[in-house]
Amino acid sequence: xxxxxxxxxxxxxxxxxxxxxxxxxxxxxxxxxxxxxxxxxxxxxxxxxxxxxxxxxxxxxxxxxxxxxxxxxxxxxxxxxxxxxxxxxxxxxxxxxxxxxxxxxxxxxxxxxxxxxxxxxxxxxxxxxxxxxxxxxxxxxxxxxxxxxxxxxxxxxxxxxxxxxxxxxxxxxxxxxxxxxxxxxxxxxxxxxxxxxxxxxxxxxxxxxxxxxxxxxxxxxxxxxxxxxxxxxxxxxxxxxxxxxxxxxxxxxxxxxx
Amino acid sequence: xxxxxxxxxxxxxxxxxxxxxxxxxxxxxxxxxxxxxxxxxxxxxxxxxxxxxxxxxxxxxxxxxxxxxxxxxxxxxxxxxxxxxxxxxxxxxxxxxxxxxxxxxxxxxxxxxxxxxxxxxxxxxxxxxxxxxxxxxxxxxxxxxxxxxxxxxxxxxxxxxxxxxxxxxxxxx
Numbered sequence: 001x002x003x004x005x006x007x008x009x010x011x012x013x014x015x016x017x018x019x020x021x022x023x024x025x026x027x028x029x030x031x032x033x034x035x036x037x038x039x040x041x042x043x044x045x046x047x048x049x050x051x052x053x054x055x056x057x058x059x060x061x062x063x064x065x066x067x068x069x070x071x072x073x074x075x076x077x078x079x080x081x082x083x084x085x086x087x088x089x090x091x092x093x094x095x096x097x098x099x100x101x102x103x104x105x106x107x108x109x110x111x112x113x114x115x116x117x118x119x120x121x122x123x124x125x126x127x128x129x130x131x132x133x134x135x136x137x138x139x140x141x142x143x144x145x146x147x148x149x150x151x152x153x154x155x156x157x158x159x160x161x162x163x164x165x166x167x168x169x170x171x172x173x174x175x176x177x178x179x180x181x182x183x184x185x186x187x188x189x190x191x192x193x194x195x196x197x198x199x200x201x202x203x204x205x206x207x208x209x210x211x212x213x214x215x216x217x218x219x220x221x222x223x224x225x226x227x228x229x230x231x232x233x234x235x236x237x238x239x240x241x242x243x244x245x246x247x248x249x250x251x252x253x254x255x256x257x258x
Numbered sequence: 259x260x261x262x263x264x265x266x267x268x269x270x271x272x273x274x275x276x277x278x279x280x281x282x283x284x285x286x287x288x289x290x291x292x293x294x295x296x297x298x299x300x301x302x303x304x305x306x307x308x309x310x311x312x313x314x315x316x317x318x319x320x321x322x323x324x325x326x327x328x329x330x331x332x333x334x335x336x337x338x339x340x341x342x343x344x345x346x347x348x349x350x351x352x353x354x355x356x357x358x359x360x361x362x363x364x365x366x367x368x369x370x371x372x373x374x375x376x377x378x379x380x381x382x383x384x385x386x387x388x389x390x391x392x393x394x395x396x397x398x399x400x401x402x403x404x405x406x407x408x409x410x411x412x413x414x415x416x417x418x419x420x421x422x423x424x425x426x427x428x429x430x431x
Binding site: 020023024027028031032035036050051054057058061062065129130133137138139140141142 | 267270271274275277278279281282283286308310335338339342343367368369398401405
């Protein structure tokens with residue numbers, strides 16, 4: 001019963017967020033950011049490689065570059081995630097729609113999960129679409145190898161998922177704690193933007209978006225993931241999880257609607 | 259959401275992706291530069307660099323001591339395959355001395371191998387830069403047109419009214 005209510009809520013939320021033209025706008029922005037020409041170089045030693053080895057290396061590098069360019073979608077993602085989080089949480093709290101949700105025989109956990117998941121899915125699915133288009137158009141000769149080597153495709157999607165998870169958890173937390181649509185919208189975007197500025201100007205690599213490059217480096221290391229790079233890799237997922245748990249606890253136990 | 263509407267949304271999304279790729283290609287054609295350093299040990303040895311390049315005019319900038327003499331090769335994807343089999347079939351081959359600029363044009367984006375072979379007996383350290391001179395990539399425009407066409411086809415299919423099954427039966431009888 002609870003599972004059905006969760007699915008019903010999720011369907012409803014997804015219908016709300018996936019209505020025209022939200023995904024289309026996201027797709028356009030992400031595709032533009034990913035497809036902007038970014039000159040880059042990579043080296044390889046062909047003298048000791050066989051052709052299968054060389055193609056595998058080229059495919060690996062093409063996937064690596066795609067994952068790297070996914071970070072360039074950080075700012076549009078932050079703007080739109082803050083809008084979605086505001087629409088789904090703060091706006092509904094402010095105008096009393098959430099009271100209607102609570103009046104149904106649905107647990108708060110199901111409501112929170114469906115709302116959070118819908119916010120995450122719209123950002124992640126659209127970014128993934130853009131990245132997959134990019135990787136298949138980047139070096140067209142590699143396409144067959146990319147299809148065969150599904151691990152690489154998953155390695156492209158994992159940084160995108162971590163990026164989406166971080167931004168959604170931050171914007172949702174802002175939205176739930178602020179309770180006001182305007183504060184949530186401006187506050188969450190300002191926070192994400194300030195974090196980006198700090199990361200760039202002060203060269204703080206543990207902050208996003210620079211930290212997302214660590215994720216890519218960790219996942220696409222030629223010698224395999226290094227244990228020494230694990231703390232850098234884990235900082236943002238842990239922060240995102242903590243933010244989600246805190247938001248969930250506040251939403252399910254402390255949130256009082258007047 | 260019914261099937262036709264879902265197809266319509268998919269079609270619109272594909273058109274938007276195609277249009278955005280086209281726009282990114284047109285507005286982002288200002289070019290760029292990527293560079294690295296290299297070290298070649300002695301006569302006959304070489305330095306290799308594989309770079310993903312867009313189509314259009316490019317320039318290879320080699321910074322090396324005046325005493326350096328060597329040969330620069332550029333291989334496309336097929337050339338790389340042949341190279342691993344032992345056949346050298348570059349799209350560009352040029353003898354160089356010291357610091358040199360080499361212009362070349364690529365017709366199709368993809369991975370290219372740039373190889374600098376040393377013809378001197380001493381160890382040489384230098385720099386290699388690849389300049390994308392910035393021009394609209396016609397191959398990417400062509401690919402985005404294909405994507406837009408596919409999107410349009412999906413959209414048209416979605417909005418084309420379906421003949422109800424009962425009507426088809428009536429026509430047959």
